[in-house]
Amino acid sequence: MSLLEIEDIQTYYGESHVLEGVSLEVERGEVVALVGRNGVGKTTTLRSVLQLTPPRAGDVRYDGESLVGLDTHEVADRGVGWIPEDRRVFAHLTVEENVTLSIPPGGDERAGLETAYEAFPDLRDISDREAGSLSGGQQQMLSIARGLVNENDLLLVDEPSEGLAPLIVENVADSLQSVAEDTTLLLVEQNLPLALDIADRFYVLDNGRVVDEDTTDGVTTDDERFQRLSA
Structure with a gap:
């Protein structure tokens, strides 16, 4: 059984039909990348998992149990985390306070801060x-x-x-590869070389549908299947 199973989800923004039957799986311990042009439904797929934009049809199963109909905080409580694109930081808190707030209750704050600063040394200085x-x-x-x-x-x-x-992108790649040693990742990334370098498998989305999937073994950005991404 896959850790995450997305089955034929149909997701809308108002009357706009964004995801038209997306299906994919993420095995425990994998890094899976969603790639495609802007506006094809990659972020909406993540939002559908989180139930921020619940699908109107289809199913999202996490560890064998459906997430559809849950509140987003209930999805998070089951062990699903999110690093959003729009940098949702607490503007009036310090860097250290932002990181500390993200450490689970009972967690080692000092170790958590050190993890953050090892990943991004510049944060230690500020x-x-x-x-x-x-x-x-x-x-x-x-x-x-x-x-x-x-x-x-x-x-x-x-x-x-x-x-x-x-240079910071290199730090990001190293950090994600490090966290992938203990955590399963579903990654949306426009930087195709970065995505292929980190991921074990990939799905290509186009017009709200999965149009291709494969392992990243031996695959390069010159692969003709990626030509549509720059169209």
Whole structure:
């Protein structure tokens, strides 16, 4: 049984039909990437798992049990974490306070902070600054760090390299590969080389449907199946 099973989900924003029968699976311990052009339904797939935008039909099963109809906090309580694209940090709290709040109750705060700072050393130097005063790249690092210290069985990661300088992107890749040693990842990433480097398997979405899937073994960005992504 897969850890996450998405079966023929139909998801709408109002009357706009965004996902038209998406099905995919994520095995425990895998890193699976969702790739495709902007606007084809990748983020909506993550939101459907989280029940932020519940599907009107189809099913989302986590560890064999349906998530459809649950509140988002109930999905999170089952061990599903989320690193959103839009850097949802607490603007008036410091970097350290943001990270500490993400550490599960009873967790080792010092160890959690060290995990965050090892992943992104720049955060250590600005740990006492309010998150709202950080640059976009710094806020993105903080958002990812918060996801890394929250103990989840499945982590949904949305465009982690968006807006980051190349050197920071390398840190992001290293950090995600590290967390993947203990956590299953479903990754949305526009940076195709990064996605293929991190993931074990990939799904290509186009117009709200899965149009291709494969392992990443031996696959490069020159593969003709990815030509549609730049169309």
